[in-house]
Amino acid sequence: MAEAGQPSAPERLFSSDLQAGPFSAGADRGWWRLQAVTFPHAVIEIAAAPRAASPDWFALRFDVHNYPEAPSGQPWDVVVSAPLAPALWPGGNERVQRVFNPGWNTDALYLPMDRVALQGHDGWLTRYACHVWDPGKDITQYLRLVHELLNEEGYTGVRG
Amino acid sequence: MRIYVHQESRDEAEAVDTAGTVIVADALGIDSDEHVVALVEDKDGILDITRTLEDVGVGDRAHVFRGRHQRIDVVVLFNGERREREFGASTRVERVFHWATGEEGFDLSKADAAEHVLALVGTNAIPAGDVHLGSLDAETPGHVEFALIPKHRYEG
Numbered sequence: 001m002a003e004a005g006q007p008s009a010p011e012r013l014f015s016s017d018l019q020a021g022p023f024s025a026g027a028d029r030g031w032w033r034l035q036a037v038t039f040p041h042a043v044i045e046i047a048a049a050p051r052a053a054s055p056d057w058f059a060l061r062f063d064v065h066n067y068p069e070a071p072s073g074q075p076w077d078v079v080v081s082a083p084l085a086p087a088l089w090p091g092g093n094e095r096v097q098r099v100f101n102p103g104w105n106t107d108a109l110y111l112p113m114d115r116v117a118l119q120g121h122d123g124w125l126t127r128y129a130c131h132v133w134d135p136g137k138d139i140t141q142y143l144r145l146v147h148e149l150l151n152e153e154g155y156t157g158v159r160g
Numbered sequence: 161m162r163i164y165v166h167q168e169s170r171d172e173a174e175a176v177d178t179a180g181t182v183i184v185a186d187a188l189g190i191d192s193d194e195h196v197v198a199l200v201e202d203k204d205g206i207l208d209i210t211r212t213l214e215d216v217g218v219g220d221r222a223h224v225f226r227g228r229h230q231r232i233d234v235v236v237l238f239n240g241e242r243r244e245r246e247f248g249a250s251t252r253v254e255r256v257f258h259w260a261t262g263e264e265g266f267d268l269s270k271a272d273a274a275e276h277v278l279a280l281v282g283t284n285a286i287p288a289g290d291v292h293l294g295s296l297d298a299e300t301p302g303h304v305e306f307a308l309i310p311k312h313r314y315e316g
Binding site for chain 1: 162164165172173174175221223270271274279284285286288289290311312313314315316
């Protein structure tokens with residue numbers, strides 16, 4: 001346990017990863033940008049392909065309290081600092097809608113990277129092994145997957 | 161300035177804070193007795209590692225690959241067919257995907273291409289689009305073999 005006033009081991013590691021090559025490189029490529037960190041939460045915006053009446057960035061509020069164990073990512077409205085209204089979640093083809101699915105849970109994404117989604121989905125550990133959260137890597141593994149979804153043909157903009 | 165260094169067997173770049181006046185070999189941690197080449201991302205020409213970063217045109221936020229091979233022989237498998245060609249070691253996987261799904265590859269429609277991704281044959285790992293080919297040939301030096309597979313739909 002961390003001493004009073006001292007950052008915990010998860011906080012130290014998360015802060016260090018935000019300074020490291022993978023996060024910095026993605027930010028420099030314009031794929032994501034850090035909005036705010038108030039441990040154990042971090043709001044990170046991820047760039048989306050241009051779509052009509054849709055934002056250029058989607059924010060996720062990550063809960064990283066047990067980092068480097070899997071985080072959870074909640075779509076977030078940075079203007080009002082609150083969960084994103086379901087109508088403003090990303091929409092698109094079946095694959096996109098499965099991941100951004102407020103009907104399943106408004107606190108997380110339906111991804112093998114997400115701690116909340118992994119609960120009760122033991123089969124994912126083998127079926128989607130290459131996309132299961134790896135505690136030996138950093139937060140960018142989650143960001144990359146979301147960035148890819150928001151920049152593929154199947155993404156059509158906000159759900160509306 | 162900051163540069164990003166890609167290496168063999170690592171799928172993530174290392175950030176190196178340096179200066180334009182630093183010798184390339186020093187910035188990339190290359191010893192004089194190492195048989196290692198350096199290439200700028202998506203460029204084929206080998207950098208002169210005895211000159212400074214600014215002399216060879218490596219600027220702030222540039223991505224550079226260092227490794228044993230300048231060229232990588234790439235094979236892509238799809239529907240029982242194969243396509244093969246050489247790329248520079250600093251070529252990103254994303255560019256290989258565009259070649260493999262394009263006219264010189266399997267000539268997929270835009271919609272079909274969007275439903276597929278490159279996976280490494282053997283491990284089934286799906287490297288990110290910005291990983292350099294030279295970072296993927298640890299088991300088969302100078303050679304990388306992919307399969308073009310349907311993207312996952314997370315369900316269940």
